[in-house]
Amino acid sequence: MTPAPDLSPPPLMKVAHLCKFFGRHMGCHDISFEVCPGEVIGVVGESGSGKSTLLNCIAGRIRPSNGSVWFRTPDGMEDLCRCDEARMRRIIRTRTGYVTQQAAQGLKMHISAGGNIGEKLMAAGTRHYGKIREAALMWLDKVEIDPGRIDDLPSTFSGGMQQRLQIAANLVTAPEILLMDEPTSGLDVSVQARLIDVLRKLVFSLNLSMILVTHDLAVARLLCHRLYVMKQGEIVESGLSDQILDDPRKPYTQLLVSSVLKP
Numbered sequence: 368m369t370p371a372p373d374l375s376p377p378p379l380m381k382v383a384h385l386c387k388f389f390g391r392h393m394g395c396h397d398i399s400f401e402v403c404p405g406e407v408i409g410v411v412g413e414s415g416s417g418k419s420t421l422l423n424c425i426a427g428r429i430r431p432s433n434g435s436v437w438f439r440t441p442d443g444m445e446d447l448c449r450c451d452e453a454r455m456r457r458i459i460r461t462r463t464g465y466v467t468q469q470a471a472q473g474l475k476m477h478i479s480a481g482g483n484i485g486e487k488l489m490a491a492g493t494r495h496y497g498k499i500r501e502a503a504l505m506w507l508d509k510v511e512i513d514p515g516r517i518d519d520l521p522s523t524f525s526g527g528m529q530q531r532l533q534i535a536a537n538l539v540t541a542p543e544i545l546l547m548d549e550p551t552s553g554l555d556v557s558v559q560a561r562l563i564d565v566l567r568k569l570v571f572s573l574n575l576s577m578i579l580v581t582h583d584l585a586v587a588r589l590l591c592h593r594l595y596v597m598k599q600g601e602i603v604e605s606g607l608s609d610q611i612l613d614d615p616r617k618p619y620t621q622l623l624v625s626s627v628l629k630p
């Protein structure tokens with residue numbers, strides 16, 4: 368697990384009684400939790416349990432039907448669900464990054480690796496070409512991509528490198544919370560291990576917070592401090608990762624954990 372964060376500062380974000388219905392169909396229901404600086408939260412559960420719906424509500428990609436998503440901003444705690452669209456977009460853009468399962472959805476494949484990182488800085492207002500290139504070189508190095516590949520297209524990168532580039536492009540504007548939807552899915556175990564190692568170093572060096580949606584309990588154990596187990600749109604169990612994975616209390620979690628351990 369990533370070294371434990373200091374939980375004494377006030378939370379960076381807070382989800383309270385969040386619900387999303389798609390017509391009469393429930394996506395997620397009555398979800399509440401907090402994220403502190405440097406804390407890695409894992410959301411686990413079987414397919415269709417509501418993990419992505421929850422993450423998309425937090426990321427402002429879909430509007431919740433009910434409840435609140437509070438973010439700490441320089442103006443105090445602000446509820447995304449009570450903001451106008453422009454304010455919500457600004458809070459999301461400045462406070463969060465979003466890493467998708469498919470790198471092709473999170474990167475622009477027709478522009479260079481440096482361009483993918485620089486574009487985010489330009490969108491945040493930086494105009495000086497030299498500074499943008501310098502930041503891109505630094506971020507490639509931080510995610511363990513050879514800075515000499517700065518002018519290469521992401522399509523020439525391996526799957527693991529593309530995910531690390533996606534992370535660099537998200538972190539260059541210094542968001543406090545990285546939202547990740549199955550970032551290790553489809554990668555070989557050794558490639559996953561490298562990605563997890565890079566993420567752990569970033570959490571530690573930047574005091575970065577993360578919300579990680581994953582069906583992979585081994586990844587959750589390696590990265591997450593705290594886990595929330597979802598079933599049919601609701602949280603059925605939560606606690607410290609080791610406690611949930613080594614001593615699950617609810618039959619659903621026991622089944623989830625034991626199904627991973629089966630040969």
Ligand SMILES: Nc1ncnc2c1ncn2[C@@H]1O[C@H](COP(=O)(O)OP(=O)(O)OP(=O)(O)O)[C@@H](O)[C@H]1O
Nearest residue numbers: 389392393394413414415416417418419420421582
């Ligand atoms: N746009 C939508 N319209 C209608 N129902 C939806 C929509 N998006 C999700 N759902 C439903 O909400 C429930 C939760 O889906 P969600 O994708 O959040 O689950 P998940 O745990 O992320 O699954 P997976 O791991 O397969 O991605 C499912 O029953 C799904 O069919």
